[in-house]
Amino acid sequence: MTFPWMQRNAGEVRLSLPSKGRLAQAARDFLARCGLEIDQPNPRQYQAHIPALPGLVVLFQRAGDIVVSVREGSVDLGITGRDMVEERKGEEDRVLILHDALGFGHCALTVAVPEAWEGVETLADLAQYTREVLGRALRVATKFPRLTSQFLARHRIPHHLVVVEGALENAPIIGYADAIADLVTTGQTLRDNRLRPLRDGVILTSQAVLIGNRENLKRRAPVLQMALRLLEYIEARLRAEENYLVIANVRGESAEAVAQRVREHPHIRGLQGPTIAPVYDARGSDAPSWYSISIVVRKGDLHEAIRELRTIGGSGVIVTPVRYIFEEEPPRCKALLQALQEDDAP
Numbered sequence: 001m002t003f004p005w006m007q008r009n010a011g012e013v014r015l016s017l018p019s020k021g022r023l024a025q026a027a028r029d030f031l032a033r034c035g036l037e038i039d040q041p042n043p044r045q046y047q048a049h050i051p052a053l054p055g056l057v058v059l060f061q062r063a064g065d066i067v068v069s070v071r072e073g074s075v076d077l078g079i080t081g082r083d084m085v086e087e088r089k090g091e092e093d094r095v096l097i098l099h100d101a102l103g104f105g106h107c108a109l110t111v112a113v114p115e116a117w118e119g120v121e122t123l124a125d126l127a128q129y130t131r132e133v134l135g136r137a138l139r140v141a142t143k144f145p146r147l148t149s150q151f152l153a154r155h156r157i158p159h160h161l162v163v164v165e166g167a168l169e170n171a172p173i174i175g176y177a178d179a180i181a182d183l184v185t186t187g188q189t190l191r192d193n194r195l196r197p198l199r200d201g202v203i204l205t206s207q208a209v210l211i212g213n214r215e216n217l218k219r220r221a222p223v224l225q226m227a228l229r230l231l232e233y234i235e236a237r238l239r240a241e242e243n244y245l246v247i248a249n250v251r252g253e254s255a256e257a258v259a260q261r262v263r264e265h266p267h268i269r270g271l272q273g274p275t276i277a278p279v280y281d282a283r284g285s286d287a288p289s290w291y292s293i294s295i296v297v298r299k300g301d302l303h304e305a306i307r308e309l310r311t312i313g314g315s316g317v318i319v320t321p322v323r324y325i326f327e328e329e330p331p332r333c334k335a336l337l338q339a340l341q342e343d344d345a346p
Helices: 024-033 063-072 082-088 123-134 145-154 188-192 214-219 221-241 255-263 299-311 331-344
Strands: 013-018 047-049 056-061 077-081 095-099 107-114 138-142 159-163 179-184 195-206 208-213 243-251 275-279 290-298 315-321
Touching: 013 024, 013 063, 013 221, 024 208, 056 063, 063 077, 063 082, 063 095, 063 208, 077 082, 077 221, 082 095, 082 145, 082 195, 082 208, 095 214, 095 221, 095 331, 107 123, 107 145, 123 138, 123 195, 138 145, 145 159, 145 179, 145 195, 179 195, 188 195, 208 214, 208 221, 214 221, 214 331, 221 243, 221 331, 243 299, 255 275, 255 290, 290 299, 299 315
Parallel strands: 013 056, 013 077, 138 159, 138 179
Antiparallel strands: 047 056, 077 208, 095 208, 107 179, 107 195, 243 290, 243 315, 275 290
16 A cells, blocks of 8 residues: 555655664764755654755654665665664565765674673673573573574574563563673663673674665666765765875975875875975075975874975975865765676676
């Protein structure tokens, strides 16, 4: 059955974002940093748009429901946690991960046991404790039954899952579960509730990802074009966040001579080499020529880059943040097109 609110224009593309929880504001902030600010005049409405991307309708759903909507095709694209994707994507391979590292929402789905269980530090310890002390299947409270069950089965731990919607940390205290499998960020909530993560108990590390419906991407041109535009903005912004633009003046006999001196130092070569241009003396002096060097430097290499610039006589060094670095063919755009082509291959 198709409800009136589900009907859309042929060129309309739908992107779902988390409506609440740890990813909701982070997803909005991330898109804003990418130059894709969301316009939502009425915060009570579950629909908005992005002025920079005409034709894209933004919807707001629970993080888990986003995966289901994308899987079923009623929504074309979505931003949610990798944990939710792996738990709810299904077996039909309908959900395609377009970008697997958006850089926010980091956490880990982890098995944790009561601190009172002395000597239970690893999965092997847990298996032994389950056999010799409990003498029955381990009761585990979780919101991720598929991932948790697969993980415990791989480690040959007999288990019974208790699927919980609310807080999990009090399950062992109340007594309806022995252990939990929950998302952990800092571990403070576990410590507050006398729980200890197993050293090798990480089921899945997660962060925010961009996903799309495979069939919609293949069959609807507007969906594919919008996905590529989103990826290009995201890739350009994420790459820029890792770098600074550094500009400095250097004396030299020629641009080629300055370039050679630059190439001799590993931290000032730039992403694809330096850009070097003559500096024109406003006074028309016959003094040795000055050249302006522009390079993109990784943030972690900045101090070494400044030192190397001084080594070759650099002065007047300017360091500025980079907003975007657009590539000729962003890697994840290329990967998306290749994945769709492989689907159609005989």
